[in-house]
Amino acid sequence: MSLLSERSEHLEHFERSEHLEHFERARALVLSMRRPGEGLMGYWMSETSDFVRFTRGGVRQAGRVEQRELRLALTVEGRRASLDVTLSGAPADDARRLAGALDRLRALAPALPPDPHLCDPPPSDAAPPSPLPPPPAGEPSAGEALGVFLGLSAGLDVVGILSSGTVARGFLSGEGLTRWSERAARQVDWSVVQSADRAVKCGWAGEAWDLAALERKLSEARAQLAALARPAHTPAPGALRALLSPAALADLLGAFSDWGGWSAQALHERQSPLGLLASGARRFSPLLSVYDAAGGAAPAFQAEGHLRPARHPLVVAGGWGAPLVSPRSARRLGLSSTGAPAHEAPQTLEVEAGALPSSEALAALGTGVYVSDLWYLNFSDRAAACVTGTTRFATLWVEGGAPVAPLSVMRFDDCLYDVLGERLEALTVERDLSLSASTYDRRSLSSTLTPAALCAGLRFTL
Amino acid sequence: MSHPLEAELAAALSSLSARAGARYATLLVERTSREALTLKGGALEPPDLSEDEGLQVHVYHGGGAGYAATGDVSARGVEEAFERALGWARATAPLAAWDSDAAPAPHPVGEYESPARGSWWGRAPAERLAWLRALDADAPSPPEVVLREVSALAVRRERLWLTSGGGRVAQRTEELSPDITVVAHRDGVTQRRSFGLRGRSRQAGLEDLSVEGLRADVARLVEEAVMLTAAPACPEGVMDLVVDPEQMMLQLHESIGHPLELDRILGDERNYAGRSFVTLDMFGAYQYGSELLNVTFDPTVAGELASYGFDDQGGRASREFLIQGGVLLRPLGGELSQARARAAGSAVGGVACARVQRWNRPPIDRMANLNIEPGGSSLESLIGGVERGLLVGTNLAWSIDDSRNKFQFGCEYGRVIEQGELKGWVRSPNYRGVSASFWRSLDGVGDAASREVLGTPYCGKGEPNQVITVGHAAPACRFRGVEVFA
Numbered sequence: 015m016s017l018l019s020e021r022s023e024h025l026e027h028f029e030r031s032e033h034l035e036h037f038e039r040a041r042a043l044v045l046s047m048r049r050p051g052e053g054l055m056g057y058w059m060s061e062t063s064d065f066v067r068f069t070r071g072g073v074r075q076a077g078r079v080e081q082r083e084l085r086l087a088l089t090v091e092g093r094r095a096s097l098d099v100t101l102s103g104a105p106a107d108d109a110r111r112l113a114g115a116l117d118r119l120r121a122l123a124p125a126l127p128p129d130p131h132l133c134d135p136p137p138s139d140a141a142p143p144s145p146l147p148p149p150p151a152g153e154p155s156a157g158e159a160l161g162v163f164l165g166l167s168a169g170l171d172v173v174g175i176l177s178s179g180t181v182a183r184g185f186l187s188g189e190g191l192t193r194w195s196e197r198a199a200r201q202v203d204w205s206v207v208q209s210a211d212r213a214v215k216c217g218w219a220g221e222a223w224d225l226a227a228l229e230r231k232l233s234e235a236r237a238q239l240a241a242l243a244r245p246a247h248t249p250a251p252g253a254l255r256a257l258l259s260p261a262a263l264a265d266l267l268g269a270f271s272d273w274g275g276w277s278a279q280a281l282h283e284r285q286s287p288l289g290l291l292a293s294g295a296r297r298f299s300p301l302l303s304v305y306d307a308a309g310g311a312a313p314a315f316q317a318e319g320h321l322r323p324a325r326h327p328l329v330v331a332g333g334w335g336a337p338l339v340s341p342r343s344a345r346r347l348g349l350s351s352t353g354a355p356a357h358e359a360p361q362t363l364e365v366e367a368g369a370l371p372s373s374e375a376l377a378a379l380g381t382g383v384y385v386s387d388l389w390y391l392n393f394s395d396r397a398a399a400c401v402t403g404t405t406r407f408a409t410l411w412v413e414g415g416a417p418v419a420p421l422s423v424m425r426f427d428d429c430l431y432d433v434l435g436e437r438l439e440a441l442t443v444e445r446d447l448s449l450s451a452s453t454y455d456r457r458s459l460s461s462t463l464t465p466a467a468l469c470a471g472l473r474f475t476l
Numbered sequence: 477m478s479h480p481l482e483a484e485l486a487a488a489l490s491s492l493s494a495r496a497g498a499r500y501a502t503l504l505v506e507r508t509s510r511e512a513l514t515l516k517g518g519a520l521e522p523p524d525l526s527e528d529e530g531l532q533v534h535v536y537h538g539g540g541a542g543y544a545a546t547g548d549v550s551a552r553g554v555e556e557a558f559e560r561a562l563g564w565a566r567a568t569a570p571l572a573a574w575d576s577d578a579a580p581a582p583h584p585v586g587e588y589e590s591p592a593r594g595s596w597w598g599r600a601p602a603e604r605l606a607w608l609r610a611l612d613a614d615a616p617s618p619p620e621v622v623l624r625e626v627s628a629l630a631v632r633r634e635r636l637w638l639t640s641g642g643g644r645v646a647q648r649t650e651e652l653s654p655d656i657t658v659v660a661h662r663d664g665v666t667q668r669r670s671f672g673l674r675g676r677s678r679q680a681g682l683e684d685l686s687v688e689g690l691r692a693d694v695a696r697l698v699e700e701a702v703m704l705t706a707a708p709a710c711p712e713g714v715m716d717l718v719v720d721p722e723q724m725m726l727q728l729h730e731s732i733g734h735p736l737e738l739d740r741i742l743g744d745e746r747n748y749a750g751r752s753f754v755t756l757d758m759f760g761a762y763q764y765g766s767e768l769l770n771v772t773f774d775p776t777v778a779g780e781l782a783s784y785g786f787d788d789q790g791g792r793a794s795r796e797f798l799i800q801g802g803v804l805l806r807p808l809g810g811e812l813s814q815a816r817a818r819a820a821g822s823a824v825g826g827v828a829c830a831r832v833q834r835w836n837r838p839p840i841d842r843m844a845n846l847n848i849e850p851g852g853s854s855l856e857s858l859i860g861g862v863e864r865g866l867l868v869g870t871n872l873a874w875s876i877d878d879s880r881n882k883f884q885f886g887c888e889y890g891r892v893i894e895q896g897e898l899k900g901w902v903r904s905p906n907y908r909g910v911s912a913s914f915w916r917s918l919d920g921v922g923d924a925a926s927r928e929v930l931g932t933p934y935c936g937k938g939e940p941n942q943v944i945t946v947g948h949a950a951p952a953c954r955f956r957g958v959e960v961f962a
Contacts, residue, residue, distance in 0.1 A: 064564075065940050069744050072573030076564040077543035078557075079836045079940075081530070087522075097525035102548040115527055125602040127520055157567045164571055174747040175939035203939075205747040211879055213746065283623040283659055284666045389750070392873040394886055394906050395962075397666050402884050404877040423877045425884060425908065453940035455834075476882050476908055 033060045033082075033182035033196055034145045036103055040084055041186045043105075043112050048188055053089030055135050057317040058082075058184030061457055064156040066176040068204075071167060073160075081456065084112075085317060088119040092128040095119050133341035133351070135187040135319035143194025146180060150222050156200075159223045163202060166232050170239075174204025174216075178223075181457050183313040195313035197221060197459075202228060203451035205407065206235040208242035212420050215261070215387050215407040219449035238408055247411035247419040253471035255382030257375055257412070260446035264462040265388040266430060267304065267363060269401050273393065276306075276328050277358035278337040282347055287396045288334075296399075296431045297332045299438035303366040304329040306338065310362035311449055311459040316340070320353040328360065332435070364463040368441025375442055377415035378468055383424075384410040384417065385472070394427050402427040402475075425476040437470040478646065479505055479636050481550065486638050488554040489533070493640035496562050500536040500581035501640040504788065505549060506633065506835040509597070513605065514627040515612050520605070530835035533557040540569025541576040545836045578819065580811040583643030584792060588785030591778050592650040594683030596630040604628075607682060611654065611690045620702045622666075623659035626694060628652065629674065629933070637788065645786045651945065653677035653933065654685060656694055660701035667704035667903055669697040669888055672722045672870040673932040677781045677945065684779065700889065703901060709962040710890050710905035716862045717907060717958045718855075718920075720869030721928035723887050724950035728848055729935070731911035732764070732771055733946070735880035736798055737937075738809025738826060739841040742816055749937045750878030753912055754804070756822035762804040765915030770849035771799040773808060773827045780947035781931025782844040789839050791828030798827075798846075802915075809841050833942035840938045845931075845947035851921025858920045858954045860896040866960060867891040867898060868905045876911075884908040907960045914955065922951030 037058045048054050060082040067075040082103060087096040099115040101108045154162065156178035163176065178200045185193040201219040208214075214235040218227055258266070274280025275288040290296040306326040308314055315321050318341055327335030338354035339347075355361070370378060383405070391403035404425045410417040442465040452458035479485070485503060493501040512524040531553060532545040542564025544557035565576070596604060612626040631651040638644055657670040671693075678684065719727060735752040739745065754762075775783045775793040784793055791811050798806055809817065810830030817824050830839040859867060873886035890905035891898050931947035 063940075066564075066568070067744070067939050069573050069742075069746070073540075073568040073571045074573045074744055075541075075543065075838050076568045077545065077838060078560040078564065079545045081545070081547055081836050095523040095525065097527060099526070100528045100530055100547045102529070102546070102550070102553065104548055104550065104552070107548070107550065111527065111529070118525060118527065122523060122525070122601040125600075125605050126523070129520075129522060132522075160568075161571070173743060177940070203747065207743075207746055211751060211877075215747075284661045285623070285659060285668075289666075389878050390875045392875045392884075392886075394873060394884065395904065396873075397664075402873075402875050404875070404882060406878050423879065423882065425875075425877065425882050427884070454936065454943055476884075476910075 033180060034143060034194060036060065036082055036101070037182065037184045037194070039105060040101060040108060040112065041192065043109055044086065044186065045188065047113060047116055051090065052188070054188035055087040055318060056186040057085040058182065059456055061179055061181045063177055063179035063457060066156070066160050068164065069173045071164060071170065071172055086115055086119065088116065088123060089132065090123040092132060093123045093126040094129055094132055095122050095126065131342050131345040133318060133345055135189065135191055138190040143184065143192060146196040146198060149198060154223045154225065159225065162225050163228055166229050170236065171207040172204050173207060174202065177201045177453070177457065181459060185315055185319040187319055191319050193315045193319060197311060199311070199457060201449060201451060206239065208239045211423055212242040213407050214238045217448060217451065241410060241417050242408060242420045244419045246422045248422040249474065251475050253473045255379055256469045256472035257379040257382065257384045258467040258469060259386045260464040260466050261448065262385045262388045263365065263467045264363070264448060264464045265391060266401065267365070269391045269393070271359045271363060273396065274358065276338045276360065278339040278343045278347055278349055279358060281337055287393055287399045289397060290399065290431070292334045292337070294334065298329060298431065298434045299436065300332045301368055301438055301441055302329055302332050302434055305364045306360035307362045307364045310461040312361035313459065316353060316355040320351060322353045322361065326352055361460045365441070365445070365465060367443050367445050367465050370440035370442045370468060372442045372444045372466060375466055375468060376412055378440060379412055380415060381413045383421055383472065384412050399430045400428065401430055424474045426472055427475045428473040433469050433472060434467070438467060439470055440468040441465040482636060484551050485554055488551040489638055490640055492555060492558040496535070496537060498535050498537045498562065498640065499577060501558070502534045503554060503638045504532040504832065504835055505636045506530055508631065508633045511630045512627065513608050514625060515608060516625050518612055528834070531557060532832070532835045533561045535561040535565045536576040536579060536581065537562060537565040538569045539575050539577050540565040540572050542568065543838050574816050574819065579815055582790040582811070583639045583641040584786060584790045585644050586785050586792070588647040590649040590679035590783060592679065592681035592684065594681040595650060596652055596682055597632050597650070599682065607687070610687050611694060613691065615694045616698045618698070618702050620660040620662045620705055621658060621698055622661050623657065624698065625657045627655045629655070637790065639790065643790060645790065647784055647786065649679055650681060651677060651781060652680045652685065654690055656697055658697045658701040660705050662705035665705045667701050668872065669701040669704070670870065672888070673934055675722055675725055675930045675932055677931045677933055678779050679781060679783055680779055704889060704903045707901040707903045710866070710902040710960065711892070712961045714957050715960055716865030717955045717960070718858050718862060718865065718867045718893065719953050719955065720867065721930060721950045721952060722870040723868055723885065724848065724953055725930045725932070725948040726871040726874050726885060728846060728948055728950055729843070729946065730874060730876045731880060731883055731914065733808070733843045733846045735911060736808045737841045738807040738813040738817060738824070741807060742813060745937065748939050750880065753879040753881045756817060756824055758804055759806060759824045763802050763916065764799050764804045765802045766918045767802045768851055768918055768921045769799055769802045769915055770797065772797055772847050772849060773829065773844065774847055775828070775844045777845055777929065777947065777949065780845045780929050780949060782945045782947040784844070787828040787830045788832045789830035791830060793828045796827050808843060810839065813841050831944060833944045837938065837940060837942045840942065842937070842944050843935060843946045847949040848921070848951060848953070850924040850927045850951045852923055853920045854923055855926045855952050858922060858952055859893055859898055861920060861954065862893040863895060865893045866905055867893055868907070881911045883911060904962060905960060906962065907958050909958060917956045917958070918953055919956050920954030922953060927951035
């Protein structure tokens with residue numbers, strides 16, 4: 015089946031997940047070190063990940079990362095400090111590290127002023143944590159999946175990363191609350207390059223390897239390459255009709271998520287790019303409704319143990335929904351907490367589906383730009399929700415409902431109240447679920463569920 | 477500098493390497509302490525600390541290479557990591573994109589310790605808090621100010637890098653990053669003034685910083701943020717720009733630094749951080765900018781944020797010109813990337829820039845300290861040479877295409893220049909251009925007096941992703957005929 019199938023036995027053993035066992039041991043250690051009068055919380059983040067980076071069809075870097083971190087928060091007489099400590103998994107060494115972490119927090123706490131905005135974790139109400147079930151019998155290893163993937167992509171210039179392993183989050187409190195979330199996470203995020211900056215961006219994620227799905231994705235990408243080989247079309251700057259792919263729409267909404275759009279704190283400090291929506295001065299199209307939904311890959315709880323709501327309205331029929339409020343912001347601003355994480359960003363962003371069948375979307379576009387991917391978004395006017403960025407990958411010029419040429423990389427700069435407001439003509443019936451491929455410090459568990467969006471105009475500038 | 481388990485860990489690496497018949501193996505052991513203290517409106521936020529220990533093993537075997545990382549810093553941890561790394565080396569050798577048998581296998585010996593007068597870590601917690609409070613003491617608080625945030629981020633990092641052949645590099649750095657952000661709002665207009673992306677980050681101790689200077693910065697930024705809420709919008713059109721060092725940091729970073737990364741040029745980043753408009757055949761001949769443009773890679777600048785003695789693949793750091801007289805000379809590529817380029821038929825040079833963010837990520841080509849060398853013009857003469865234009869400063873927003881060519885930047889402030897004289901303030905200036913032509917419009921480079929040594933801890937790149945420190949020293953620079961808009 016693959017070049018690797020006979021060599022991959024040694025890559026299998028980590029699937030016997032030990033994350034919960036390590037968490038329980040760290041929890042017991044921490045609670046045994048607790049002194050009278052001390053409040054303790056801990057947020058556990060661990061993962062075992064195989065990362066294989068590949069370029070031009072070959073392996074660039076391959077490795078295994080095992081990491082376990084506990085974010086300890088110590089509260090003494092209304093004073094709180096937190097510390098992220100990396101653990102080794104070896105009981106004696108972890109006891110040393112945890113004792114050192116608590117010593118450092120105890121040395122700092124008396125120097126702090128009382129904090130009027132502290133929140134306690136919720137009382138113990140959760141079911142006992144259960145370990146991850148074993149992987150499906152016969153599931154390929156990461157090495158086997160890699161071999162199959164590279165074999166299927168023979169003759170193609172593929173570049174990207176394969177990630178495979180187990181990701182866990184947990185919570186503990188001195189009052190006895192324990193929460194746990196653990197999942198197997200298989201993912202390939204890659205591009206099939208036609209030439210230079212022309213490529214088809216692809217992604218697949220799941221809890222068990224699905225080699226047939228990878229083959230299907232590669233076949234779809236292979237079929238798109240011919241369109242990218244044609245001479246590029248470079249339109250003059252100006253507004254053009256645009257069909258934003260589900261990924262492109264997720265990128266635009268991600269600009270709000272990343273820059274405090276729905277954050278109660280950012281709104282209070284007038285840093286939110288959605289201030290005008292929140293005040294009622296601007297609206298999006300009635301077609302647009304956006305939610306932060308529980309489920310997806312993200313854990314149901316945040317770092318202070320509070321549960322996220324099942325479905326939090328962010329934008330409802332074009333109007334303001336409700337801010338994301340962390341427990342601390344709730345105390346500071348006199349609001350009700352929504353169980354949001356400290357940075358008050360959505361974890362599982364979901365856009366309601368529209369009525370346009372995807373199969374009719376290019377025809378509805380007529381002549382214009384099919385934007386497969388956007389890149390490097392930032393605000394040219396944050397208060398007005400004006401965003402700039404560039405097109406990327408398989409963005410195409412479309413005439414009469416048919417792709418005719420790849421688009422030269424173009425910069426756009428536009429106000430999203432307009433693009434997703436009066437210029438939003440339709441959203442598609444079908445939506446794409448996309449798990450974040452971000453791995454800064456650790457593997458992300460956020461995701462998006464978005465349709466494609468047909469817009470009467472997107473303003474290109476360069 | 478030593479690690480209490482060094483002898484045990486080194487012995488484990490050597491014996492494992494010999495037993496496995498590995499051509500080359502390396503071990504990175506890292507320990508990092510971090511402390512972030514933040515005052516918001518004068519009130520202390522809960523301090524944010526970390527204690528991090530871990531190791532990373534690389535094994536080169538049979539034409540393949542693999543790595544493994546673990547938080548278990550012990551002989552057992554080395555052994556388990558070695559076996560996993562060896563497993564990946566064996567498994568991927570038939571599919572490797574490069575031949576590890578032809579890769580450099582250095583065994584350097586050396587040490588580096590950053591300068592830090594008055595170590596943050598040598599002070600008691602109460603003293604550290606008092607130092608921070610002193611910066612914010614007596615800060616003005618006009619009603620327009622909706623956020624005044626004053627913070628300090630301190631990082632102490634120790635790295636021990638060992639090789640299977642007796643190489644040993646020990647490096648210890650202390651970073652200190654004071655930061656100020658002020659947001660003001662009046663009549664529907666919100667404006668921000670700050671140090672820009674923690675731009676004052678340095679390898680430093682408390683005595684390297686001036687409390688009086690930082691306190692004055694707080695007052696200045698409050699005043700400027702409030703003033704900008706009443707300032708007119710930036711004028712639009714094609715005009716000359718004088719760019720201050722805080723914005724030059726981003727201009728240099730995005731449109732010279734990233735395009736010159738050799739791994740990007742080789743194609744490694746095409747799925748994530750992007751490719752480059754620069755190609756291997758350009759080195760030695762391509763006119764990147766005007767003849768006034770001189771850019772160095774220099775991890776030897778004392779106190780600059782990304783200084784070191786060796787990179788994380790054992791390359792010895794040295795100062796090198798990347799661009800001289802506007803001509804592109806060499807890329808930002810470590811020894812492995814250089815070997816890969818040679819294998820592809822291009823004998824380009826390089827620099828010691830293979831770096832890891834942390835023990836849990838493998839080395840890739842990074843910027844470290846990337847500096848624009850000072851020219852001969854005073855700031856006054858740069859401004860004096862503009863008939864109609866703007867002085868712009870402090871980055872607010874940044875965006876550049878995946879070939880690092882078409883860019884757009886927003887700045888926190890602008891000052892109108894008319895007939896060579898600095899006039900009134902304008903808010904939120906934006907400008908855009910194309911890297912390949914923008915640097916050729918450079919017609920004035922500030923002297924040493926206008927140069928500032930800055931840096932930021934926020935450079936992101938790589939799969940898996942890594943965010944890393946970079947240093948950027950730059951003088952004010954003047955560019956002709958730039959498209960500016962509000």
